[in-house]
Amino acid sequence: MSTDDAPAPPTEADLLDATWQQVTPEAARRMLIAAVQAFAQRGYHATTTRDIAALAGMSPAAVYIHYRSKEELLFQISRLGHELALEVLRGVADSEDGPAARMAAAVRAFARWHAEFHTTAKVVQYELAALSAEHHAQIAALRRRTEALLRGMIADGVTAGVFAVPDLTGATLAVLSLCIDVARWYRPGGRRDPGQIGDLYADLVLRMLGAA
Amino acid sequence: MSTDDAPAPPTEADLLDATWQQVTPEAARRMLIAAVQAFAQRGYHATTTRDIAALAGMSPAAVYIHYRSKEELLFQISRLGHELALEVLRGVADSEDGPAARMAAAVRAFARWHAEFHTTAKVVQYELAALSAEHHAQIAALRRRTEALLRGMIADGVTAGVFAVPDLTGATLAVLSLCIDVARWYRPGGRRDPGQIGDLYADLVLRMLGAA
DNA sequence: CTTATGCCTAAGCGCTCGCTTAGCGTGCAG
DNA sequence: CTGCACGCTAAGCGAGCGCTTAGGCATAAG
Numbered sequence: 001m002s003t004d005d006a007p008a009p010p011t012e013a014d015l016l017d018a019t020w021q022q023v024t025p026e027a028a029r030r031m032l033i034a035a036v037q038a039f040a041q042r043g044y045h046a047t048t049t050r051d052i053a054a055l056a057g058m059s060p061a062a063v064y065i066h067y068r069s070k071e072e073l074l075f076q077i078s079r080l081g082h083e084l085a086l087e088v089l090r091g092v093a094d095s096e097d098g099p100a101a102r103m104a105a106a107v108r109a110f111a112r113w114h115a116e117f118h119t120t121a122k123v124v125q126y127e128l129a130a131l132s133a134e135h136h137a138q139i140a141a142l143r144r145r146t147e148a149l150l151r152g153m154i155a156d157g158v159t160a161g162v163f164a165v166p167d168l169t170g171a172t173l174a175v176l177s178l179c180i181d182v183a184r185w186y187r188p189g190g191r192r193d194p195g196q197i198g199d200l201y202a203d204l205v206l207r208m209l210g211a212a
Numbered sequence: 213m214s215t216d217d218a219p220a221p222p223t224e225a226d227l228l229d230a231t232w233q234q235v236t237p238e239a240a241r242r243m244l245i246a247a248v249q250a251f252a253q254r255g256y257h258a259t260t261t262r263d264i265a266a267l268a269g270m271s272p273a274a275v276y277i278h279y280r281s282k283e284e285l286l287f288q289i290s291r292l293g294h295e296l297a298l299e300v301l302r303g304v305a306d307s308e309d310g311p312a313a314r315m316a317a318a319v320r321a322f323a324r325w326h327a328e329f330h331t332t333a334k335v336v337q338y339e340l341a342a343l344s345a346e347h348h349a350q351i352a353a354l355r356r357r358t359e360a361l362l363r364g365m366i367a368d369g370v371t372a373g374v375f376a377v378p379d380l381t382g383a384t385l386a387v388l389s390l391c392i393d394v395a396r397w398y399r400p401g402g403r404r405d406p407g408q409i410g411d412l413y414a415d416l417v418l419r420m421l422g423a424a
Numbered sequence: 425c426t427t428a429t430g431c432c433t434a435a436g437c438g439c440t441c442g443c444t445t446a447g448c449g450t451g452c453a454g
Numbered sequence: 455c456t457g458c459a460c461g462c463t464a465a466g467c468g469a470g471c472g473c474t475t476a477g478g479c480a481t482a483a484g
Contacts, residue, residue, distance in 0.1 A: 043257055043341060043342075045255055046257040046342070129254070129255060130255075130258070166415075169403070170404070170412045170416075171416070173397070174390060174412075174413070174416050177390060177393040177394075177396075178386060178389060180393065181389040181392065181393040182389075184389075184392075184393075185385070185389060191381070192382070200379060200382045200386070204382075204383070204386050204420050205420075207419055207420050207421075207422060208416050208417075208419050208420045209419075210419060
């Protein structure tokens with residue numbers, strides 16, 4: 001094997017390690033990553049704390065050393081996951097490109113994130129209903145910021161006369177919906193890799209917004 | 213109260229009764245409708261057979277008079293629900309309009325269905341993972357027919373030179389995804405009623421497809 | 425050495441789950 | 455009237471759930 005082959009695509013484990021690097025100590029991170037995998041595959045309610053502990057290679061009681069409850073584990077995943085997704089959009093929002101290029105970059109990055117980190121994204125986007133009322137309210141606030149960021153980018157394009165959008169709120173809803181739903185249908189090893197999905201969606205959205 | 217007021221919008225119960233009219237006997241239908249409501253609100257795994265029976269006004273054991281198991285109840289909901297959704301698309305596919313008008317009508321009807329019958333649609337679209345392998349395979353076949361129907365309508369438009377779509381499969385995926393996701397975010401009493409969502413989405417999709 | 429602290433496991437508590445069993449009441453055939 | 459089939463309920467079984475408790479084994483300070 002030569003050393004100058006194209007780099008192998010990162011494994012699922014690599015991606016999860018990178019995603020959750022900030023969680024410490026290491027045992028708490030291992031437990032959280034195990035929970036993300038189990039929640040994504042089976043859903044929150046179908047996952048037992050014994051499943052999570054076994055995936056993390058520890059005893060069932062070890063869950064409660066680092067987390068108060070199974071719901072608290074979901075909340076930490078959801079909170080940090082939403083912040084990561086928000087960061088992806090913010091990284092693009094500050095660019096000095098024109099509104100159309102910036103919007104294309106935002107959709108490309110956001111859709112791509114939902115494919116590449118689909119395991120995390122599935123939990124973040126589809127397990128909200130299992131959160132307690134207090135935790136759900138905190139997450140809802142983060143989601144409103146995401147929506148506002150995207151709406152602002154579309155509004156800028158309209159103001160600049162680059163986009164032709166009869167219904168700003170409706171268009172924002174549709175763009176957000178399109179990107180989020182990637183986490184539902186994406187399968188690794190499918191015909192499109194995450195980068196290609198980002199490119200495809202950036203193009204489709206620009207047309208949807210009537211970009212000049 | 214005059215008798216020529218605008219007709220009141222149908223209640224949730226009206227919609228569910230209309231949706232599941234074909235299920236007999238009446239007690240089996242009541243049980244199934246109760247299951248749809250519970251599965252949509254809490255999710256399949258968070259719903260107990262006691263929840264379902266209580267909603268239907270019967271004892272926990274009554275579930276098993278008409279259905280072999282809780283999973284069989286989900287399967288019947290999923291199978292009939294997918295057939296209803298498919299019927300919505302088929303009702304439009306046979307029209308003799310041009311490709312663009314037909315596609316607009318399809319998206320309008322399909323998106324609208326996912327809003328109006330959002331309770332049913334949520335179970336149909338988001339609880340597939342809880343089905344047994346055999347049942348899941350049957351449902352997957354129905355989903356492939358839905359996708360093929362939509363792809364055919366887009367392909368017709370491309371052939372006729374009315375749509376400009378660089379990636380047929382990708383565009384089909386995006387359109388389907390957009391409509392399905394309506395069931396996730398739609399809330400009755402929101403700023404858009406189901407008809408308006410259908411109109412909005414028909415317009416957005418035509419632009420996405422580069423309709424002449 | 426002793427003692428204290430932090431991370432972990434073995435064991436298990438109380439509860440609720442999906443589902444079964446035994447039997448009741450009603451309506452209809454003979 | 456009798457007898458049986460059907461749709462239902464009351465009661466409960468075995469299993470598995472989320473989470474707790476008691477204690478073991480390191481490390482490190484005194």
